[in-house]
Amino acid sequence: MPLIEVTDLQKIYKDGEVKTPALRDISFSVKEGEFVAIMGPSGSGKSTLLHILGFLDRHSGGTYRFNGKTIDDYTDEELACVRNEKMGFVFQSFNLLPKTTVLENVKLPLLYSLVPHSKREEVARRAIESVGLSHRIYHEPSQLSGGEKQRVAIARALVNKPNVIFADEPTGNLDSESGKKIMEIIQRLNEEEGHTIFLITHETYTAEHAERIIKIKDGAIESDVKVHHRHNAREKFSK
Amino acid sequence: MTLKDSFITALGGLKTHKSRSGLTILGIVIGITAIILMMSIGNGAEQLILNEIGGLGAETIVVRPGKEPTGPSDLGETLFADSLKRKDLEALKRKGNVPYLREIMPALLVPGSVSYEGETYRPTIMGGSFEIMSATFNVYVTKGTAFTETEINQNASVAIIGSKVVQELFGGGDAVGEFIKIKDRKFRVIGVLEPKGQAAFFNFDEIVIVPYTTAQLYLLGIDYFHEIIIKTEGPEFVARSVADIERTLRESHSIENSKDDDFFLVTQQGVVKQVQTILGALTAFLSSVVAIALVVGGIGVMNIMLVSVTERTKEIGLRKAIGATEKDILRQFLFEAVILTAFGGIIGIVLGGVLSLLASILLTQVLELKWVFSFPLMAVFLGISMSAVVGLIFGIYPARIAARKSPIEALRYE
Ligand SMILES: Nc1ncnc2c1ncn2[C@@H]1O[C@H](COP(=O)(O)OP(=O)(O)OP(=O)(O)O)[C@@H](O)[C@H]1O
Ligand SMILES: [Mg+2]
Numbered sequence: 001m002p003l004i005e006v007t008d009l010q011k012i013y014k015d016g017e018v019k020t021p022a023l024r025d026i027s028f029s030v031k032e033g034e035f036v037a038i039m040g041p042s043g044s045g046k047s048t049l050l051h052i053l054g055f056l057d058r059h060s061g062g063t064y065r066f067n068g069k070t071i072d073d074y075t076d077e078e079l080a081c082v083r084n085e086k087m088g089f090v091f092q093s094f095n096l097l098p099k100t101t102v103l104e105n106v107k108l109p110l111l112y113s114l115v116p117h118s119k120r121e122e123v124a125r126r127a128i129e130s131v132g133l134s135h136r137i138y139h140e141p142s143q144l145s146g147g148e149k150q151r152v153a154i155a156r157a158l159v160n161k162p163n164v165i166f167a168d169e170p171t172g173n174l175d176s177e178s179g180k181k182i183m184e185i186i187q188r189l190n191e192e193e194g195h196t197i198f199l200i201t202h203e204t205y206t207a208e209h210a211e212r213i214i215k216i217k218d219g220a221i222e223s224d225v226k227v228h229h230r231h232n233a234r235e236k237f238s239k
Numbered sequence: 240m241t242l243k244d245s246f247i248t249a250l251g252g253l254k255t256h257k258s259r260s261g262l263t264i265l266g267i268v269i270g271i272t273a274i275i276l277m278m279s280i281g282n283g284a285e286q287l288i289l290n291e292i293g294g295l296g297a298e299t300i301v302v303r304p305g306k307e308p309t310g311p312s313d314l315g316e317t318l319f320a321d322s323l324k325r326k327d328l329e330a331l332k333r334k335g336n337v338p339y340l341r342e343i344m345p346a347l348l349v350p351g352s353v354s355y356e357g358e359t360y361r362p363t364i365m366g367g368s369f370e371i372m373s374a375t376f377n378v379y380v381t382k383g384t385a386f387t388e389t390e391i392n393q394n395a396s397v398a399i400i401g402s403k404v405v406q407e408l409f410g411g412g413d414a415v416g417e418f419i420k421i422k423d424r425k426f427r428v429i430g431v432l433e434p435k436g437q438a439a440f441f442n443f444d445e446i447v448i449v450p451y452t453t454a455q456l457y458l459l460g461i462d463y464f465h466e467i468i469i470k471t472e473g474p475e476f477v478a479r480s481v482a483d484i485e486r487t488l489r490e491s492h493s494i495e496n497s498k499d500d501d502f503f504l505v506t507q508q509g510v511v512k513q514v515q516t517i518l519g520a521l522t523a524f525l526s527s528v529v530a531i532a533l534v535v536g537g538i539g540v541m542n543i544m545l546v547s548v549t550e551r552t553k554e555i556g557l558r559k560a561i562g563a564t565e566k567d568i569l570r571q572f573l574f575e576a577v578i579l580t581a582f583g584g585i586i587g588i589v590l591g592g593v594l595s596l597l598a599s600i601l602l603t604q605v606l607e608l609k610w611v612f613s614f615p616l617m618a619v620f621l622g623i624s625m626s627a628v629v630g631l632i633f634g635i636y637p638a639r640i641a642a643r644k645s646p647i648e649a650l651r652y653e
Contacts, residue, residue, distance in 0.1 A: 080562050083560060099255045
């Protein structure tokens with residue numbers, strides 16, 4: 001059973017009388033542990049798709065099954081619960097809470113989870129360690145570089161050990177060196193921890209870290225291909 | 240998310256926006272301060288007044304001439320009314336008229352000063368019957384003797400004086416047997432009162448008591464009394480005696496209708512009731528002012544919370560994206576509002592307490608009132624709960640707006 005399965009997925013934004021079709025008849029399925037890159041020109045509907053897959057937005061047509069259950073069968077509470085336990089998000093603009101330490105930022109998803117109080121600190125520290133930021137644990141976001149902020153965001157996304165991590169242009173705001181570091185972490189999460197990854201990117205090079213690239217144009221899938229020669233950020237980085 | 244988590248999260252949110260939080264609660268602080276001040280001072284005033292009347296004794300009835308004053312304009316009429324005369328006294332004394340009367344004493348107030356060998360002092364000069372005053376107010380002569388019915392019948396020029404009067408005129412020396420002058424008439428001091436201070440309407444340390452007949456004849460030149468003090472057999476006979484006295488006096492004054500009464504009766508119960516009515520009305524008025532202050536404060540809190548919710552749209556979106564439910568967000572913002580206002584309430588309570596303590600110091604030191612500082616626990620409870628309720632009421636709308644935000648709109652918000 002695939003983790004994520006969409007058939008004829010549609011999204012139409014309605015702004016009064018004006019209807020903007022953002023997605024039309026998108027169909028694909030992704031197995032647990034897959035690493036998928038989504039590419040496409042600006043405005044093609046990549047973020048829209050990711051938001052729907054991540055339960056942040058509702059689709060207008062077609063079906064979306066997560067873990068074999070259609071999204072319509074989830075109550076609002078259940079959606080929140082799945083977002084919390086099974087999904088992690090990394091955004092282009094980091095979205096860290098200002099004036100809040102790295103530790104507290106990473107702990108945030110645990111607040112809404114069933115992880116007992118006594119374990120939260122330890123779990124958060126481990127997540128921070130895994131993105132190599134243990135020395136910045138009491139810094140506030142304003143005291144961090146862009147790359148470091150994004151690593152905090154990743155630590156936050158993986159703190160609850162989600163099945164799938166959605167990353168919307170995580171390297172978009174970063175220089176190539178910081179970008180590489182982010183890609184290295186993401187790749188490791190996929191290979192060693194078995195997280196399913198959805199990664200939106202504009203750069204072909206970045207996309208080629210994934211196993212599979214789905215290209216979207218004008219809200220429809222243009223191509224869906226396997227990557228034959230994957231880049232390995234970790235090798236490059238450790239070299 | 241547990242309640243504790245919501246609480247901690249809300250506290251964190253407030254800490255991040257400290258100065259704004261401070262300004263927000265100003266209205267609440269003022270409102271609660273006013274409540275505490277009002278309750279404390281109201282309590283003090285009630286106690287003060289009740290203490291003073293308390294000395295009157297529950298079994299005592301005071302008859303005053305004129306119409307019962309219902310406003311300041313009636314007061315003059317009472318002072319100059321001359322309707323209570325000797326024949327009324329005799330009528331009231333008759334056992335058949337007022338069966339439960341135990342003692343009766345007319346009283347007169349003499350304006351003026353007392354002098355002794357060049358020293359002058361202005362005490363309260365009273366014409367009365369010492370036997371009855373002693374029984375009513377529990378004052379006793381420590382030195383010398385008291386005057387009795389005999390001296391009253393003889394219009395004797397004798398006086399009993401208070402301890403402060405002795406101090407002022409005789410410098411603490413022996414006063415008994417000396418002659419003091421009141422309105423150019425010599426009075427022999429026959430007794431000195433033990434220090435007692437304020438009881439009912441009199442300060443017995445600053446009083447000079449002479450027989451009422453003497454006061455009428457030689458000091459005032461009048462044939463009526465300023466009031467008649469009646470002691471009944473006990474508090475349970477007051478109501479019955481009030482009716483008896485009214486009937487007797489109406490008969491004596493040939494009055495048919497109670498509307499035409501040229502006298503009125505004062506009882507401890509009546510005065511207590513009156514005082515409580517006045518204080519109650521005052522409190523109700525002030526309460527409504529305070530309620531308005533709290534509503535205004537609450538609207539302030541709502542306003543700031545709405546701004547906060549809009550400003551923190553991204554935060555709300557993020558929280559929802561990582562698993563917060565509508566309930567979690569609602570609770571977080573509601574808690575923020577309630578913590579904010581409850582905190583304002585606590586500040587208000589402390590501030591109100593300090594201010595009412597200052598007020599009581601001022602009242603005792605400057606106005607020399609026997610004011611007792613009281614800080615009702617009820618007010619503390621009321622202050623905190625009222626401010627929390629204000630937070631709850633005015634926080635719910637912004638919190639609902641926050642909770643309803645869709646995560647995606649919130650995340651896309653710039
Ligand atoms: N709330 C909205 N209301 C109306 N139209 C919207 C809304 N959000 C997105 N759109 C439209 O949907 C289309 C897809 O937007 P989306 O953000 O998914 O593009 P994208 O592929 O992520 O672009 P980019 O690479 O620039 O991030 C765009 O034409 C956009 O204008
Ligand atoms: Mg996008």
